Amino acid sequence: MATMIVNGREIEINGEKNILEVIRKAGIDLPTFCYHSELSVYGACRMCMVEDDKGRLYAACVQPPAAGMKIYTNTERLLHHRRMILELILSNHNRDCTTCEKNGSCRLQELALRLGIRDVRFTQKKTAGSVDVGPALVHDQSKCILCGDCVRMCDEIQGVGVLGFAYRGSQMTVVPAFGKKMSEVACVNCGQCAAVCPTGALTVKSDVDRVWTALHDKSKKVVVQVAPAVRVAFSEAFDQEPGTIGTGQLVAALRRIGFDRVYDTCFTADLTVQEEYHEFAERLRTDGHLPLFTSCCPAWVKFAEQFYPEYLDNISTCRSPQGMFGAIAKAYLPKELDVAREDLYVVSIMPCTAKKFEAQRHELGQNGVLDVDAVLTTQEIAQMVREANLNFDKLPAEAFDLPFGMATGAGMIFGVTGGVAEAVLRTAARAVDGKTPPVEFKAVRGLESLKEAAIKLGDQEIKVAVVHGLSQAKALIEAIKKGECSYHLVEVMACPGGCVGGGGQPLPNNAEHRELRAQGLYNIDQQRELRCSDDNPMIERLYRQYLGQPGSEKAEELLHTTYASRRRISGEEVAVEPAKDAKTKIRVCVGTSCYLKGAYDVLKSFQESIKECACSEEFDLGATFCLEHCNGGPNVQINDEYFGEMTPSKARELVQKLAVERD
Amino acid sequence: MANAELSCGRRFLSVNEILERHQHRPERLVAVLQEVQEVYRYLPEEVLQYVATGMGLSPAKVFGVATFYENFSLEPKGKFVIRCCDGTACHVHSSEAILTAIRERLGLAEGQTTTPDLMFTLETVACLGACALAPVVTINGEVYGEATPDEIVAIIDQLAGGKEHGEN
Numbered sequence: 001m002a003t004m005i006v007n008g009r010e011i012e013i014n015g016e017k018n019i020l021e022v023i024r025k026a027g028i029d030l031p032t033f034c035y036h037s038e039l040s041v042y043g044a045c046r047m048c049m050v051e052d053d054k055g056r057l058y059a060a061c062v063q064p065p066a067a068g069m070k071i072y073t074n075t076e077r078l079l080h081h082r083r084m085i086l087e088l089i090l091s092n093h094n095r096d097c098t099t100c101e102k103n104g105s106c107r108l109q110e111l112a113l114r115l116g117i118r119d120v121r122f123t124q125k126k127t128a129g130s131v132d133v134g135p136a137l138v139h140d141q142s143k144c145i146l147c148g149d150c151v152r153m154c155d156e157i158q159g160v161g162v163l164g165f166a167y168r169g170s171q172m173t174v175v176p177a178f179g180k181k182m183s184e185v186a187c188v189n190c191g192q193c194a195a196v197c198p199t200g201a202l203t204v205k206s207d208v209d210r211v212w213t214a215l216h217d218k219s220k221k222v223v224v225q226v227a228p229a230v231r232v233a234f235s236e237a238f239d240q241e242p243g244t245i246g247t248g249q250l251v252a253a254l255r256r257i258g259f260d261r262v263y264d265t266c267f268t269a270d271l272t273v274q275e276e277y278h279e280f281a282e283r284l285r286t287d288g289h290l291p292l293f294t295s296c297c298p299a300w301v302k303f304a305e306q307f308y309p310e311y312l313d314n315i316s317t318c319r320s321p322q323g324m325f326g327a328i329a330k331a332y333l334p335k336e337l338d339v340a341r342e343d344l345y346v347v348s349i350m351p352c353t354a355k356k357f358e359a360q361r362h363e364l365g366q367n368g369v370l371d372v373d374a375v376l377t378t379q380e381i382a383q384m385v386r387e388a389n390l391n392f393d394k395l396p397a398e399a400f401d402l403p404f405g406m407a408t409g410a411g412m413i414f415g416v417t418g419g420v421a422e423a424v425l426r427t428a429a430r431a432v433d434g435k436t437p438p439v440e441f442k443a444v445r446g447l448e449s450l451k452e453a454a455i456k457l458g459d460q461e462i463k464v465a466v467v468h469g470l471s472q473a474k475a476l477i478e479a480i481k482k483g484e485c486s487y488h489l490v491e492v493m494a495c496p497g498g499c500v501g502g503g504g505q506p507l508p509n510n511a512e513h514r515e516l517r518a519q520g521l522y523n524i525d526q527q528r529e530l531r532c533s534d535d536n537p538m539i540e541r542l543y544r545q546y547l548g549q550p551g552s553e554k555a556e557e558l559l560h561t562t563y564a565s566r567r568r569i570s571g572e573e574v575a576v577e578p579a580k581d582a583k584t585k586i587r588v589c590v591g592t593s594c595y596l597k598g599a600y601d602v603l604k605s606f607q608e609s610i611k612e613c614a615c616s617e618e619f620d621l622g623a624t625f626c627l628e629h630c631n632g633g634p635n636v637q638i639n640d641e642y643f644g645e646m647t648p649s650k651a652r653e654l655v656q657k658l659a660v661e662r663d
Numbered sequence: 664m665a666n667a668e669l670s671c672g673r674r675f676l677s678v679n680e681i682l683e684r685h686q687h688r689p690e691r692l693v694a695v696l697q698e699v700q701e702v703y704r705y706l707p708e709e710v711l712q713y714v715a716t717g718m719g720l721s722p723a724k725v726f727g728v729a730t731f732y733e734n735f736s737l738e739p740k741g742k743f744v745i746r747c748c749d750g751t752a753c754h755v756h757s758s759e760a761i762l763t764a765i766r767e768r769l770g771l772a773e774g775q776t777t778t779p780d781l782m783f784t785l786e787t788v789a790c791l792g793a794c795a796l797a798p799v800v801t802i803n804g805e806v807y808g809e810a811t812p813d814e815i816v817a818i819i820d821q822l823a824g825g826k827e828h829g830e831n
């Protein structure tokens with residue numbers, strides 16, 4: 001076995017990719033900002049500098065280990081450099097630590113403390129500037145230290161790439177394209193950028209104050225739902241081990257904070273299983289759109305609306321468990337709690353930042369009133385517990401309120417990658433003979449980025465794929481498109497590890513924590529007596545009393561939704577043949593979906609035929625980026641009318657016809 | 664620069680020709696942007712979005728490259744781009760006086776580089792590599808060596824007059 005010497009001690013090299021990993025294995029926690037094992041190596045922050053026996057300096061994260069290497073990590077020179085580097089970073093950072101969202105969980109703050117920085121000798125270069133508050137995330141460039149973690153996360157793991165480095169040298173910043181706001185670009189609000197950001201540059205938008213206001217409003221009844229992945233991460237905010245099951249304490253804390261009823265999102269996860277299985281079985285039976293993609297993850301849904309509009313019919317129409325809870329709560333709780341519908345305030349506690357965006361979708365509401373009024377992340381509810389001065393250690397374990405507080409193990413595992421697929425498969429297995437005891441489907445478990453399983457149900461073999469991380473979803477869809485693989489059911493979760501690794505979970509939110517939280521959820525599932533959604537008596541009662549059957553008209557109205565293609569980035573049109581005061585305005589869509597289907601040739605044909613006709617000044621021709629009608633592209637808008645599946649010859653005919661009409 | 668007066672339609676076709684010529688290959692982005700800038704005299708946001716779409720790149724990446732290089736401009740430039748060298752050799756040969764004279768003639772305020780009528784853009788350059796001719800000014804690539812303030816102002820008058828003449 002090859003070895004190297006770290007600070008005079010011999011350490012084995014076991015296939016580590018860089019000496020940083022070897023050094024950390026030796027129990028030396030070399031500081032880093034820009035190193036994350038799941039992202040590409042960037043080598044920018046220079047915090048992990050080490051020295052060899054010949055006095056050469058290396059950034060440990062980019063240096064591969066070699067047998068016999070002699071490395072020192074704490075020489076006089078290194079201590080001097082490390083402090084200097086950190087001071088330089090600090091001079092380029094808005095240090096309003098006491099009022100910063102990241103106060104207490106900031107990596108920069110932690111390292112300044114660890115390295116004993118008591119004075120920054122350089123002048124302050126960055127002060128508070130404009131802050132971009134999006135639907136789920138807050139971007140404050142004055143706190144950015146240019147480590148690029150968010151850029152690589154968004155591009156490499158999520159395949160979205162909305163953040164990039166722009167400008168150069170001392171002017172360099174991390175911004176969305178053209179300096180636009182996060183709400184104007186393709187950001188799916190997954191919050192993974194905030195999960196890796198070592199400073200307060202990217203943080204979760206806080207809705208804590210809105211919820212306090214509702215809680216203090218005497219005319220309101222405030223009910224709360226708690227998502228599965230929250231219960232295995234909440235306690236981390238109070239120094240417990242990741243994966244510790246904190247359901248009881250969380251429920252007790254929520255009651256003490258003042259919520260009138262505390263319910264469980266796992267209940268509507270069980271409901272989702274019923275509806276989704278019904279939809280899946282129908283599609284199998286009728287040869288409907290397959291594979292069926294799951295719809296629980298709002299970041300994935302927005303991603304698909306922007307990047308894969310041609311697959312929107314494949315996404316389950318089931319609302320997410322959060323959405324189902326909101327609809328059911330607003331429909332049935334007013335009577336149950338004796339409160340007017342407009343005075344019922346529904347709060348969600350989610351591991352997820354994208355749920356904040358989802359709750360604002362107008363489809364998830366009635367007559368302009370949204371079903372879910374506020375979404376808090378795990379981080380935010382921990383903050384409320386602190387603000388309420390509750391002592392976590394003294395909180396008793398309490399149980400959820402009925403009827404929406406009862407859930408099976410199938411509902412619990414929704415919070416981990418593979419869980420939704422497994423929950424649906426349990427119900428599917430039951431449907432085959434009506435009595436199969438709940439089975440564990442180990443093939444869809446684990447943290448590999450793509451899991452596949454072929455499961456025999458009766459005389460049919462069901463092919464399932466499970467992916468997490470949107471770049472994995474992208475790769476899978478491209479493979480499906482090329483015909484390299486085919487499935488009946490595909491589960492997609494945007495965040496690594498599924499919801500346990502959601503962007504709103506307590507920090508650190510790394511691979512180790514995600515794995516322990518996932519284990520926590522499987523432990524809860526295993527301890528449950530009821531592990532198949534079909535066995536939930538409250539679900540059975542809900543159908544009996546209100547909804548009828550899965551897929552009934554009432555269920556369709558409350559529990560299902562629609563999707564629509566969505567443009568990726570805001571912006572102006574390209575003028576092609578502009579004409580002021582023209583009677584006919586023609587806009588050809590050149591967004592990616594239409595572009596790939598030949599929009600350019602259509603545009604050219606319009607241009608030529610307009611030039612040829614006698615009244616060319618009557619036409620104003622332009623190219624636009626996405627008319628949000630992606631499916632039947634290439635699309636054209638003529639004044640207020642839309643034309644799909646346009647071809648160059650159809651374009652010519654249209655212009656000739658319009659020219660005659662104008663005469 | 665010679666293509667400055669192309670119609671909107673022609674310019675848009677040119678962008679497509681450029682993308683075709685570079686086979687939509689991402690590694691040709693800088694070359695594509697250079698050629699697109701030749702056509703539009705700057706890089707309009709909507710055209711950059713179109714380039715990103717055509718090359719299968721994220722708009723953020725294209726924006727990053729376009730803002731990295733000093734030579735790319737995201738602001739509209741004038742029909743005539745005047746580059747006044749202010750490198751060491753030119754500076755000691757009083758390039759400052761030329762700059763001041765041009766600014767005054769064009770009525771450019773501090774920090775303003777392009778005239779409102781989009782006729783002239785004034786840029787300073789650190790060195791044009793023609794130090795023997797100092798002070799040096801270029802106008803749309805044409806080099807004027809051992810320039811004087813009066814001489815350059817006279818050329819500007821002539822170019823501006825050409826515009827008025829052309830409009831009549």
